[in-house]
Amino acid sequence: MTSWLDLDPTDPFGLQTLPYGVFSTATRPDRRVGVRIGNRVLDAAAAAKQAGMESGETWACTSLNRFLARGPRAWAAAREWLTMVLSDEAYRDAVEASLHPLDQVALHLPFEVADYVDFYASEHHAANLGAIFRPDNPALPIGYHGRSGTVVVSGTDVLRPNGQSRSPDGGRPHFGPSTRLDIEAEVGFVVGGATRLGMPVAVPEAAEHLFGVVLLNDWSARDIQAWEYVPLGPFLGKSFMTSISAWVTPMAAFDSARVDLPRQDPRPHDYLHHETARGMDLHLEVTLNGTVVSRPEYRHMYWSPEQMLAHLTVNGASLRDGDLFGSGTVSGADPGTLGSLVELTANGANPVALDNGTTRGFLEDGDVVTMTAWAPGPDGTRIGVGEVTGRVVAAL
Numbered sequence: 095m096t097s098w099l100d101l102d103p104t105d106p107f108g109l110q111t112l113p114y115g116v117f118s119t120a121t122r123p124d125r126r127v128g129v130r131i132g133n134r135v136l137d138a139a140a141a142a143k144q145a146g147m148e149s150g151e152t153w154a155c156t157s158l159n160r161f162l163a164r165g166p167r168a169w170a171a172a173r174e175w176l177t178m179v180l181s182d183e184a185y186r187d188a189v190e191a192s193l194h195p196l197d198q199v200a201l202h203l204p205f206e207v208a209d210y211v212d213f214y215a216s217e218h219h220a221a222n223l224g225a226i227f228r229p230d231n232p233a234l235p236i237g238y239h240g241r242s243g244t245v246v247v248s249g250t251d252v253l254r255p256n257g258q259s260r261s262p263d264g265g266r267p268h269f270g271p272s273t274r275l276d277i278e279a280e281v282g283f284v285v286g287g288a289t290r291l292g293m294p295v296a297v298p299e300a301a302e303h304l305f306g307v308v309l310l311n312d313w314s315a316r317d318i319q320a321w322e323y324v325p326l327g328p329f330l331g332k333s334f335m336t337s338i339s340a341w342v343t344p345m346a347a348f349d350s351a352r353v354d355l356p357r358q359d360p361r362p363h364d365y366l367h368h369e370t371a372r373g374m375d376l377h378l379e380v381t382l383n384g385t386v387v388s389r390p391e392y393r394h395m396y397w398s399p400e401q402m403l404a405h406l407t408v409n410g411a412s413l414r415d416g417d418l419f420g421s422g423t424v425s426g427a428d429p430g431t432l433g434s435l436v437e438l439t440a441n442g443a444n445p446v447a448l449d450n451g452t453t454r455g456f457l458e459d460g461d462v463v464t465m466t467a468w469a470p471g472p473d474g475t476r477i478g479v480g481e482v483t484g485r486v487v488a489a490l
Contacts, residue, residue, distance in 0.1 A: 098183045099193075101132045106478030108132065110471040112176055113341035113480060114158055114306070117199040125202055127153035127161065130341055130480075131180055134193045138176075141192040145179055158205040158342065162286030163415040166302045169286070173346055201249075201340035204308075205284060207242035208414035210336065212280070212312055212328075213402050214422040235366075235397050235405050237419070240312075241333045245418065248339050248482040252313055254459065254489040255334040259317035271489035272315035272331075274442065275457040278423040279380050279390050279433035279465050282310035283399050284342050285417035292410040297368040300400035303413055306342040309378070309465050309482040310420045313337065316436050316456065338418070341480030348477060351375045351469035353393050362401070365408055371398040376479070378424055378467045380433065382457075385448040390424035390433040392467075459488045 101108050107130050117128040117135050128135040142150020149168070152161045161168070179185035214236045254275055260267045286305040289295060295303060312332065319331030352372045361367060376392035397405075402419060423433040432438045435456055439445050442455030457463070464483040471477040 095177065095181050097131065097180050098186050099132055099134070099180065104476070105132050106468050106476040108475065109177055109181060110475045111343060111347050111477050112173060112180075113343040113347075113478070114138075114161070115204045115341045115480070116157060116202045117194070118202065119194060119199055125156040127155060127158060128194075128199070129176055130196070131193075133196045135196055135199050136176075136180070136189070137192040137194065141179065141189045142175075144188040144192065145185055146188075147175060157203075157416075158284075159416045162205065162284070162305055163288065165287045169305060169344065170346065173344060201247065203245070203247040203338075204340060204342050205416045207245045207418050208416040209418070210240040210242040210245055211237050211406055211417075211419040212240055212332070212336075212422060213237040213397070213420060235402065237402075237406070237422070238328045238332070240328075240336060242418070244333060245336045245338060248309075248337055248480070248484070250335075250337060250484060251487045252335055252337070252484045253487055255315050255318065255330070256489050257315060257318035257330045258321055259315075260321045267321060272318055273456070274316035274436075275486060276314045276316050276435045277380070277433075277457070277463050278312040278314055279378055279388065280310040280312055280420040280423060281374075281376060281378075281392055281467070282308040282338055282418055282420045283403070284308060285403070285413055285419070286415050287413065288415050289407070289413045291412040293407075293412070294365075294410060295403055295407045295413065297366065297400045297404045298370050300403040301345070301370075303403060304345050304399055306344045307348070307376075307479060308338040308342055308418075309467055309479055310339075310418075311337040311463065311465055311482050311484060312420055312423075313484070314434070314436075316441070335484075336420070337482050337484045339480035339482040343477065343479050347471070348374055348469055350472045351477060355398055356394060356396060358396065365404060366397075366401050368400075371401050373398055374469065376467050376469045378433070378465060381464045382446070382454060383448055383450065383452075383462055385446075385450075387435075387446050387448075388430060388432055388438060390431050391426050392421070392424050394426045394431075395421060395424065457486050459486050461486045
């Protein structure tokens with residue numbers, strides 16, 4: 095399909111994508127839901143009002159949570175309506191005035207994060223990190239519950255965390271700023287359609303709760319993490335900040351990007367084993383101070399989004415509108431596809447070379463990390479995923 099906006103057909107944010115976010119402008123500082131189309135942002139509620147769509151009031155909010163609560167039928171109807179008004183010339187007069195240039199808006203956290211869970215869904219990452227921290231058992235599928243209050247929107251500075259760590263010689267633990275600050279290139283999944291406590295969501299039903307995708311950087315203090323990792327797992331080394339992209343790309347946009355999962359051996363338990371469990375062909379890119387340091391491939395991930403959601407709820411845990419879960423670090427078998435510095439540098443032993451002539455084992459103050467991604471779309475198009483970026487600043 096084509097839009098009356100006369101978009102470049104190679105634009106990854108064309109009609110095939112239509113991600114949701116929350117924005118404001120200098121002349122109107124109140125936050126509201128927007129939809130990205132090319133290099134513009136559509137004020138969704140304002141456009142709906144002008145075009146006579148009563149249910150567009152759902153978008154007259156400071157977050158996507160109200161829309162997330164509407165469920166899959168409403169999500170599908172909204173996407174169909176947006177596609178129609180942005181492609182049919184008959185709606186141009188009603189909608190065009192609600193478009194804003196992308197470079198003239200401020201972007202905010204797109205939804206209020208209810209609960210946040212981070213998984214460990216890459217077989218390669220589990221093996222690589224297990225060899226460093228826990229060589230006896232890189233178990234799958236596992237995850238940990240993070241702090242939803244420290245999930246921030248792309249562009250937020252990353253304050254180097256303080257904490258306890260232990261020197262490599264095994265001396266007495268000391269307290270201070272992390273010296274092994276790291277990244278984790280992940281894909282995040284945004285959940286809608288709350289459930290009641292005690293009601294697991296099966297794999298075939300998971301799609302009804304998976305609204306969309308964000309890029310996610312789960313910043314990690316490896317020295318703090320290593321000291322606290324046994325016996326209870328991640329805590330202060332992870333909980334200080336998690337960055338997500340400002341745009342949530344609907345799951346419906348990835349219909350052409352679903353692929354078969356890697357062979358799961360041994361066969362998963364029955365609650366995880368289902369023919370609807372499929373992977374996603376997402377191509378990630380990680381840059382550090384402008385140098386591309388990795389290109390992770392999401393299609394190698396061991397567990398599907400639907401399986402992760404089923405596992406998250408199998409004990410009876412409930413879902414809330416605005417829940418977020420991360421895939422865990424996206425890493426492949428090749429060195430150029432590793433999604434964290436601890437893997438890329440063999441725990442700092444082999445620093446990566448940057449284009450400016452410097453090297454990095456772990457992040458230094460002032461470093462800027464940016465992650466981007468795309469997926470194949472219909473008819474040879476590309477589906478864009480909003481970037482996530484952050485700059486490291488010195489500890490307090």
